[in-house]
Amino acid sequence: EAGVAQSPRYKIIEKRQSVAFWCNPISGHATLYWYQQILGQGPKLLIQFQNNGVVDDSQLPKDRFSAERLKGVDSTLKIQPAKLEDSAVYLCASSARQGAYEQYFGPGTRLTVT
Amino acid sequence: SQQGEEDPQALSIQEGENATMNCSYKTSINNLQWYRQNSGRGLVHLILIRSNEREKHSGRLRVTLDTSKKSSSLLITASRAADTASYFCATGVSILNRDDKIIFGKGTRLHILP
Numbered sequence: 384e385a386g387v388a389q390s391p392r393y394k395i396i397e398k399r400q401s402v403a404f405w406c407n408p409i410s411g412h413a414t415l416y417w418y419q420q421i422l423g424q425g426p427k428l429l430i431q432f433q434n435n436g437v438v439d440d441s442q443l444p445k446d447r448f449s450a451e452r453l454k455g456v457d458s459t460l461k462i463q464p465a466k467l468e469d470s471a472v473y474l475c476a477s478s479a480r481q482g483a484y485e486q487y488f489g490p491g492t493r494l495t496v497t
Numbered sequence: 498s499q500q501g502e503e504d505p506q507a508l509s510i511q512e513g514e515n516a517t518m519n520c521s522y523k524t525s526i527n528n529l530q531w532y533r534q535n536s537g538r539g540l541v542h543l544i545l546i547r548s549n550e551r552e553k554h555s556g557r558l559r560v561t562l563d564t565s566k567k568s569s570s571l572l573i574t575a576s577r578a579a580d581t582a583s584y585f586c587a588t589g590v591s592i593l594n595r596d597d598k599i600i601f602g603k604g605t606r607l608h609i610l611p
Contacts, residue, residue, distance in 0.1 A: 425601030483589025
């Protein structure tokens with residue numbers, strides 16, 4: 384089966400600019416996650432969707448980050464405006480079941496904010 | 498919030514030797530998962546052990562869980578160059594009024610020497 388797809392793979396922007404990332408989960412996976420992974424650290428959950436509804440966005444900096452999953456399939460994560468500390472890899476993952484189960488990760492988008 | 502903490506932070510061993518890394522956590526868990534991350538294949542799920550299980554095997558991987566000590570270990574036997582990667586433990590926890598979620602540790606960086 385096809386894995387989780389993400390684009391772009393790399394993005395360089397200047398601070399205060401905006402950026403958007405796209406994710407297409409594994410077909411049939413209702414649960415979708417966005418993580419932020421700063422160099423040398425583990426992934427940190429930003430937001431979790433179940434179909435097109437938000438389950439957990441407690442660690443999403445809502446003043447600058449937004450995410451949507453309009454049709455319960457693809458998702459986009461946006462940062463506006465970006466700060467230097469947003470430089471990280473943004474990982475999208477999906478799972479077949481909601482909860483603490485196996486997650487399948489995409490290749491990630493490496494964002495550099497200058 | 499950081500739940501699991503891997504030890505050691507970095508480990509270098511000769512090819513063919515066994516590698517052991519540990520994970521300690523703070524609160525009660527429903528399960529514990531181990532993931533591997535390298536530049537080639539991204540973040541990949543390795544194994545899940547439930548809180549009522551003490552040991553689990555998958556190929557050259559052996560995971561143990563001691564809930565009384567709030568710790569887990571991952572043993573990789575007969576290491577290969579391809580095992581060079583970062584290894585993360587992810588604890589499955591129950592969140593009040595929400596579904597279970599997994600929280601990643603900071604990881605152990607394993608380097609297999611030829």
